[in-house]
Amino acid sequence: MSKNTVLTLVGSLRAGSTNLQLAEAIQLNAPEQVDVIIHESLGNIPFYNEDLDIEGQVPAAAAALRAAANDADTILLVTPEHNGTVPASLKNAIDWLSRPFGAGALAGKPTAVVGTAFGQFGGVWAQDEARKAVGIAGAQVLEDVKLAVPGSMVRFAEVHPKDDAEVVEQIKGVFDALAAARTAEAA
Numbered sequence: 001m002s003k004n005t006v007l008t009l010v011g012s013l014r015a016g017s018t019n020l021q022l023a024e025a026i027q028l029n030a031p032e033q034v035d036v037i038i039h040e041s042l043g044n045i046p047f048y049n050e051d052l053d054i055e056g057q058v059p060a061a062a063a064a065l066r067a068a069a070n071d072a073d074t075i076l077l078v079t080p081e082h083n084g085t086v087p088a089s090l091k092n093a094i095d096w097l098s099r100p101f102g103a104g105a106l107a108g109k110p111t112a113v114v115g116t117a118f119g120q121f122g123g124v125w126a127q128d129e130a131r132k133a134v135g136i137a138g139a140q141v142l143e144d145v146k147l148a149v150p151g152s153m154v155r156f157a158e159v160h161p162k163d164d165a166e167v168v169e170q171i172k173g174v175f176d177a178l179a180a181a182r183t184a185e186a187a
């Protein structure tokens, strides 16, 4: 059976990002048949600009993002919350993936959102906004995939999420929900 490829896009540019660490924990806990790829930093992608979005001339980092998303079976956004919404770098990636209109890499693509943030709700506002944006971009939003870990910087100050038993258990729940969505899609 061919592997299911999950492309993770991390909504923080920090080297010490707890969301990058969460993506690493997700990668480490992936079931045998799932291949989790962590996309390189979204910080190299220019702000979306229709003047730059010319066929054959798309900036390399944006073209690489589109190619990676096209190749993936599923997109997983792993994001903190910035001022109650999606960090600009992740929103920019969503904008690049939403075009060409109606034929962007997100069109029809199963897409889920998880993450960790410092606030007591773990960034659920940002997650909801990300789901809204990718849905408008045409993605098949996997609403049942949920993971929002509060207290990011404190909780993961000394302990990497891969070594946090509760988080690892929740990650298993994420993969169960992803598998259930695949089964429902195939039925």
Ligand SMILES: Cc1cc2nc3c(=O)[nH]c(=O)nc-3n(C[C@H](O)[C@H](O)[C@H](O)COP(=O)(O)O)c2cc1C
Binding pocket: 012, 013, 014, 016, 017, 018, 019, 020, 080, 081, 082, 083, 084, 085, 116, 117, 118, 119, 120, 122, 123, 152, 153
């Ligand atoms: C500009 C900025 C705005 C933030 N706004 C929020 C917020 O609205 N809600 C929240 O829970 N945390 C907020 N935080 C805290 C982040 O959730 C926290 O720093 C998180 O760990 C960042 O993710 P990272 O560790 O992956 O970089 C904000 C942080 C920054 C830098």
